[in-house]
Amino acid sequence: MAETTVASKTVKFIVSRQDTPESKPYTEEFEIPYRPNMNVISGLMEIQRNPVKADGSKTSPVCWESNCLEEVCGACSMVINGKPRQACSALVDQLEQPIRLEPMRTFPVVRDLVINRERMFNALKKVKAWIPIDGTYDLGPGPRMAETKRQWAYELSKCMTCGVCLESCPNVNDRNSFIGPAAISQVRLFNAHPTGEMNKEERLEALMTDGGIEGCGNSQNCVRSCPKGIPLTTSIAAMNRDTTKHLFKKWLTN
Amino acid sequence: MKGNSYFSRKLHSLLGIIPLGGFILVHALTNYQAFERGPEGFANGVHTINSLPVLPVLEIFGIYLPLLFHGIYGLYVAYQSNSNTGRFKYGRNWAFTAQRITGVITFVFVFWHVYQTRIQVYLGNITHEELGSTMHTIASSPVMFVLYVIGVLSAVFHFSNGLWAFLVSWGITVGPRAQRISSYICMGVFVLVSALFILSLVAFSGDEFKEAANAALTWTNIG
Numbered sequence: 460m461a462e463t464t465v466a467s468k469t470v471k472f473i474v475s476r477q478d479t480p481e482s483k484p485y486t487e488e489f490e491i492p493y494r495p496n497m498n499v500i501s502g503l504m505e506i507q508r509n510p511v512k513a514d515g516s517k518t519s520p521v522c523w524e525s526n527c528l529e530e531v532c533g534a535c536s537m538v539i540n541g542k543p544r545q546a547c548s549a550l551v552d553q554l555e556q557p558i559r560l561e562p563m564r565t566f567p568v569v570r571d572l573v574i575n576r577e578r579m580f581n582a583l584k585k586v587k588a589w590i591p592i593d594g595t596y597d598l599g600p601g602p603r604m605a606e607t608k609r610q611w612a613y614e615l616s617k618c619m620t621c622g623v624c625l626e627s628c629p630n631v632n633d634r635n636s637f638i639g640p641a642a643i644s645q646v647r648l649f650n651a652h653p654t655g656e657m658n659k660e661e662r663l664e665a666l667m668t669d670g671g672i673e674g675c676g677n678s679q680n681c682v683r684s685c686p687k688g689i690p691l692t693t694s695i696a697a698m699n700r701d702t703t704k705h706l707f708k709k710w711l712t713n
Numbered sequence: 714m715k716g717n718s719y720f721s722r723k724l725h726s727l728l729g730i731i732p733l734g735g736f737i738l739v740h741a742l743t744n745y746q747a748f749e750r751g752p753e754g755f756a757n758g759v760h761t762i763n764s765l766p767v768l769p770v771l772e773i774f775g776i777y778l779p780l781l782f783h784g785i786y787g788l789y790v791a792y793q794s795n796s797n798t799g800r801f802k803y804g805r806n807w808a809f810t811a812q813r814i815t816g817v818i819t820f821v822f823v824f825w826h827v828y829q830t831r832i833q834v835y836l837g838n839i840t841h842e843e844l845g846s847t848m849h850t851i852a853s854s855p856v857m858f859v860l861y862v863i864g865v866l867s868a869v870f871h872f873s874n875g876l877w878a879f880l881v882s883w884g885i886t887v888g889p890r891a892q893r894i895s896s897y898i899c900m901g902v903f904v905l906v907s908a909l910f911i912l913s914l915v916a917f918s919g920d921e922f923k924e925a926a927n928a929a930l931t932w933t934n935i936g
């Protein structure tokens with residue numbers, strides 16, 4: 460008896476589909492059996508197993524990306540009921556139904572819910588979000604980092620390049636070359652590092668080019684949306700301060 | 714041209730406060746003389762401004778050029794933005810969209826207002842002394858009054874919210890607490906300066922300025 464009641468409970472999904480990067484998106488509805496503690500990924504897996512729409516007709520399985528399933532890789536980011544977030548940590552029990560799934564269209568859509576986040580990795584390259592220590596000989600240990608600094612810098616290091624902050628930003632669009640909040644916060648992270656600090660001007664100058672930090676319009680959606688709770692607007696303002704100082708320093712010393 | 718958009722945007726932000734924000738404040742205080750001291754007070758205010766040294770230079774480099782750069786570059790900034798207040802209903806996001814909308818309204822309003830007042834003086838259609846009566850004609854028409862209130866509120870919101878954003882963009886207010894407190898202060902500025910402008914509009918629509926207008930009219934008739 461108990462089993463039949465559980466089995467009769469279903470979950471409704473409305474999924475945005477897109478067959479190729481250029482084709483038009485359309486939606487399909489699915490109704491799948493409910494299981495306790497489902498997340499959006501397990502719902503998508505069920506659709507993959509049995510790609511039948513709510514009206515009973517067959518369709519192709521929905522494409523999506525996921526890896527870690529514990530909200531640390533960022534691969535499964537998509538727009539769920541209007542909000543960009545990770546599908547693996549989106550629990551069905553906490554979502555309003557029907558659950559609407561869409562790709563984060565700020566990025567080029569590859570297929571269905573799969574997007575290409577290459578621009579984020581290009582942004583990290585542009586601002587040199589790394590610490591250059593490679594060489595032909597051992598440079599020995601670097602300077603120590605103060606514990607107080609390590610504590611807040613650690614928070615910034617949690618960024619998983621998921622793209623949610625770019626999706627929420629009204630200034631990241633195809634009319635605007637804004638680099639997005641994530642990379643700006645990474646500049647703050649690497650500039651805070653005692654060894655990374657040695658190249659801080661390079662990173663600041665990268666932020667002072669076209670589409671750099673000036674693209675921020677202070678909507679502050681990013682800080683509200685970041686699943687890792689990264690203080691993005693504080694990072695942006697701190698980099699505003701550092702780039703401003705750098706600008707005047709350059710004017711006065713060159 | 715490395716870093717050109719960084720530079721233009723910084724300049725845009727700076728000009729919005731110095732000199733344009735400063736000009737708005739001076740303008741609000743001068744107009745408020747109309748409310749506090751009547752036609753004579755207002756005329757004195759206008760007179761004080763007109764007796765500034767090198768006035769044309771001040772006007773060109775302190776107002777017209779900054780206004781044109783800020784306005785035109787601002788339209789470009791607005792064009793580069795989306796509005797997603799439907800999906801992200803946060804106060805700051807509303808302010809982001811409002812900043813762009815009020816910017817466009819202010820752009821139109823300022824041109825129109827300058828045409829109605831300053832340009833008319835340049836054209837010789839009115840004199841500086843007659844600005845009070847010009848404003849009376851404008852403010853006593855209900856449609857114009859409402860349009861002016863909309864224009865003034867847009868301009869003052871744009872300035873106050875822009876002041877908040879300026880403090881962030883120049884790295885003056887960095888943390889969330891500092892930004893919250895500065896947003897309260899900027900809201901206060903919005904209320905205060907709006908009140909100054911609206912009270913002066915009310916004063917302009919009053920009978921005192923009508924008499925002043927009549928007096929000016931008689932005076933020109935005699936002349």
Ligand code: SF4
Pocket residue numbers: 533617618619620621622623624625640641644684685686687688689691
């Ligand atoms: S800052 Fe936050 S929202 Fe932006 S990419 Fe990193 S983890 Fe995602």
Ligand code: FES
Pocket residue numbers: 524525526527528529530531532533534535536545546547548
């Ligand atoms: S699968 Fe890694 S964040 Fe969801």
